[in-house]
Amino acid sequence: xxSIPALPTLPRRYHRASVWALYAIGLCPAxxxxxxxxxxxxGFNPVKEFEHALGIWALRFVIATLAITPLRxxxxxxxxxxxxxxxxxxxxxxxxxxAVYVSLDLxxxxxxxxxxxxxxxxxxIGFACLLLLIPLAATSNNWSIRKLAQAWNRxxxxxxxxxxxxxxxxxxxxxxxxxxxFVHVALIVLLVTYRAVRRPILDWKRGKRSExxxxxxxx
Amino acid sequence: MPAYRPPHIPASEITPRDIYLSRxxxxxxxxxxxxxxxxxxxxxxxxxxxxxxxxxxxxxxxPKEAVTTYNNFYEFGVNKEDPAANSGDFKPTPWxxxxxxxxxxxxxxxxxxxxxxxxxxxxxxxxxxxxxxxxIPWIGFPLSALLDKVDPLGSAKYVAFETVVRPEEMxxxxxxFQPLPWPYIEGLRLDEARHPLTILAVGLYGETLPNANGAxxxxxxxxxxxxxxxxxxxxxxxxxxxxxTTWKNANAREYGFxxxxxxxxxxxxxSQATEQRIGEGGFFGSNRRPTLPFNGYADQVASLxxxxxxxxxx
Numbered sequence: 001x002x003s004i005p006a007l008p009t010l011p012r013r014y015h016r017a018s019v020w021a022l023y024a025i026g027l028c029p030a031x032x033x034x035x036x037x038x039x040x041x042x043g044f045n046p047v048k049e050f051e052h053a054l055g056i057w058a059l060r061f062v063i064a065t066l067a068i069t070p071l072r073x074x075x076x077x078x079x080x081x082x083x084x085x086x087x088x089x090x091x092x093x094x095x096x097x098x099a100v101y102v103s104l105d106l107x108x109x110x111x112x113x114x115x116x117x118x119x120x121x122x123x124x125i126g127f128a129c130l131l132l133l134i135p136l137a138a139t140s141n142n143w144s145i146r147k148l149a150q151a152w153n154r155x156x157x158x159x160x161x162x163x164x165x166x167x168x169x170x171x172x173x174x175x176x177x178x179x180x181x182f183v184h185v186a187l188i189v190l191l192v193t194y195r196a197v198r199r200p201i202l203d204w205k206r207g208k209r210s211e212x213x214x215x216x217x218x219x
Numbered sequence: 220m221p222a223y224r225p226p227h228i229p230a231s232e233i234t235p236r237d238i239y240l241s242r243x244x245x246x247x248x249x250x251x252x253x254x255x256x257x258x259x260x261x262x263x264x265x266x267x268x269x270x271x272x273x274x275x276x277x278x279x280x281x282p283k284e285a286v287t288t289y290n291n292f293y294e295f296g297v298n299k300e301d302p303a304a305n306s307g308d309f310k311p312t313p314w315x316x317x318x319x320x321x322x323x324x325x326x327x328x329x330x331x332x333x334x335x336x337x338x339x340x341x342x343x344x345x346x347x348x349x350x351x352x353x354x355i356p357w358i359g360f361p362l363s364a365l366l367d368k369v370d371p372l373g374s375a376k377y378v379a380f381e382t383v384v385r386p387e388e389m390x391x392x393x394x395x396f397q398p399l400p401w402p403y404i405e406g407l408r409l410d411e412a413r414h415p416l417t418i419l420a421v422g423l424y425g426e427t428l429p430n431a432n433g434a435x436x437x438x439x440x441x442x443x444x445x446x447x448x449x450x451x452x453x454x455x456x457x458x459x460x461x462x463x464t465t466w467k468n469a470n471a472r473e474y475g476f477x478x479x480x481x482x483x484x485x486x487x488x489x490s491q492a493t494e495q496r497i498g499e500g501g502f503f504g505s506n507r508r509p510t511l512p513f514n515g516y517a518d519q520v521a522s523l524x525x526x527x528x529x530x531x532x533x
Binding site for chain 2: 037038040042043044045046047048050104107115116119120121122172173175176177178179182
């Protein structure tokens with residue numbers, strides 16, 4: 001309300017269209033990598049490349065989802081209308097990531113899939129994140145928000161667990177933590193940690209504002 | 220059980236001595252000339268002559284483009300395409316390799332000298348610890364041929380290797396986020412180093428080694444995971460104690476000194492039971508295949524490890 005928008009505000013009549021555009025743009029990387037895979041553009045281990053690209057994009061969308069609140073709190077940019085799309089894009093990418101692993105990588109060898117899930121901690125964690133995303137995706141609609149009321153907020157706090165799980169999954173899957181994994185993981189850690197310090201920060205900002213207000217009314 | 224059973228050599232494969240001697244002389248000169256022509260370490264490879272050997276495979280060769288553009292060489296970056304993309308400034312000539320430590324005749328060998336050793340075609344499987352594999356036609360000479368020149372002392376039990384450090388030419392060695400400490404170091408037991416399968420490679424696909432693949436000289440130990448086959452070697456030391464190795468130092472729980480290819484011993488984080496053969500199958504075709512004990516060289520090398528617990532000594 002009091003925040004100053006740093007970007008020109010999008011007229012309200014375009015809001016709906018901009019959300020749909022986000023879904024369309026958000027799915028572009030998956031379509032693009034799939035096209036590259038079909039045309040031999042993913043190098044000599046195309047299935048792994050495709051799988052990894054989908055996983056990294058899932059992490060990027062969870063990072064974007066988690067960034068919405070701090071953007072509003074700290075920069076005064078209100079993109080809350082895009083959060084559902086970003087969260088659902090996260091779910092879609094995790095789902096395709098898993099589907100590619102089961103189909104193109106392990107060729108529907110379900111024994112190997114279950115073996116991996118049971119034995120390999122990073123796959124156990126990744127699979128748990130996929131399962132945890134299902135109730136969040138299923139309740140990402142206005143009807144569920146109304147129906148669940150406060151419970152919806154509590155349920156959707158699971159995204160923090162999922163984001164951290166995704167980061168651990170990534171770190172455990174790579175041979176050594178190099179720059180790209182480091183940046184993704186650092187952003188997730190930062191954004192999740194922000195939730196712990198959010199209250200004091202908001203209280204401090206509100207305090208500054210109430211100090212500023214009487215001064216202005218006197219002038 | 221004999222310590223080593225060489226594959227059967229058909230008489231038709233044996234080249235008469237006078238022919239291969241004259242051939243060697245010619246090759247040495249040709250290779251040296253070829254390298255000289257590449258000028259100040261240009262990235263392109265020069266033709267390299269070699270003689271056929273008994274070490275061949277019935278498997279399809281991995282396409283040259285895959286071999287030279289999809290690999291790990293962290294000195295040039297951590298992605299598979301980085302070595303080919305970032306190694307253009309690397310100067311593989313002039314080059315020399317110090318061979319020292321517990322030896323009677325320590326020496327520094329110039330590359331030209333090493334290229335005069337009997338160069339052979341050696342087509343080997345290469346199995347990366349990450350779960351992919353290739354079939355690569357190397358050109359090289361047995362490491363034992365070099366070790367024989369320096370008279371290892373009886374007290375020498377291991378061989379330590381070291382990669383060059385040149386941050387100005389190897390972008391992965393500079394910058395604020397470096398994945399490994401340099402120099403990259405590796406090691407073998409002396410009997411592993413002397414095994415006939417163990418070679419120092421100076422070429423592949425009939426040409427000198429591309430920078431991306433460890434120019435101008437690298438180790439190839441085909442029954443061990445690829446990271447043991449250290450690249451761009453500048454120092455070889457004969458030592459008494461088991462040498463430190465880069466990946467074991469980085470994570471001893473995951474990477475052991477031996478690192479023999481073993482489908483029965485999983486990496487703590489992933490299975491080693493199968494491998495993806497690079498450059499085959501593509502997007503929809505399955506090219507996963509079972510990984511073989513000692514990468515298919517068990518007949519030749521398993522006896523080196525008689526009595527050794529391979530699960531504990533991974």
